[in-house]
Amino acid sequence: MFGDLGQVYEDITRMEAFLKEMHFDKIIVDKDPDYGSVESHMGEIKKLLRANYATK
Amino acid sequence: MDGETKIVINSDEFVERFFPIERQLRNISLFVKNCYIVGLLDCCRQQVKMDAMRGVEEELGEKKEDFGVNFIMTWGCPPSSGVPAKSSIVTSYTDRIANKTKKGVVLFPECLIGYFGNDGKVETLPKCKAFLWLDVTSKAEAAVVKTAPKPVAAP
Numbered sequence: 001m002f003g004d005l006g007q008v009y010e011d012i013t014r015m016e017a018f019l020k021e022m023h024f025d026k027i028i029v030d031k032d033p034d035y036g037s038v039e040s041h042m043g044e045i046k047k048l049l050r051a052n053y054a055t056k
Numbered sequence: 057m058d059g060e061t062k063i064v065i066n067s068d069e070f071v072e073r074f075f076p077i078e079r080q081l082r083n084i085s086l087f088v089k090n091c092y093i094v095g096l097l098d099c100c101r102q103q104v105k106m107d108a109m110r111g112v113e114e115e116l117g118e119k120k121e122d123f124g125v126n127f128i129m130t131w132g133c134p135p136s137s138g139v140p141a142k143s144s145i146v147t148s149y150t151d152r153i154a155n156k157t158k159k160g161v162v163l164f165p166e167c168l169i170g171y172f173g174n175d176g177k178v179e180t181l182p183k184c185k186a187f188l189w190l191d192v193t194s195k196a197e198a199a200v201v202k203t204a205p206k207p208v209a210a211p
Contacts (some may be wrong), residue, residue: 007141007142009141010138010167011098011143011146013211014146014147014150015096015150016156018150018154021192022190022192023192023193025166025193033063034065034066034067034072035065035069035072035073035075036072038063038065038075038077039075042080046084046088049084049088050092053088053089053090053091
């Protein structure tokens, strides 16, 4: 991890609050990522997109 | 490096040290129909030297597969540069979108055109076959608007 971790967490929290304000249905936040968790989030996103939008 | 941004992960396993986030997002925009990718990467970037490549040269950031996709990516700095530890891109990015939201709707990629961040280093690559009108009103607000009585014309 590079940079100021406190600043990174602050930015993540700020972005999360902003996305909530914009009323997104699904927001995934990972403040302690490893390769497996990031891969799993991407898989979840793809599954959600395919299920909800791919056929419309 | 292949010129695409990766997440650096603290791992003992070499293959698990770099997650190809940009490639994954490009793939989603390419293979999942009707989706619109808007990404923000607050990161440092390394530029690929063109003389290290063989065959047909592609302009950096311009890939043949980008045609017919809806993909907008914003980076905190130009290639071969870095972002400050006290980066302000999240604040300026969210402020920009909030300021560009009119009547509960924000238009992509128009809202990011001319956006360079507080330090003037931010870069955005819009590859869009369509505009995105993003309605940011809540379902409750939308329901109120929908059920509101229609104005009566003056006699």
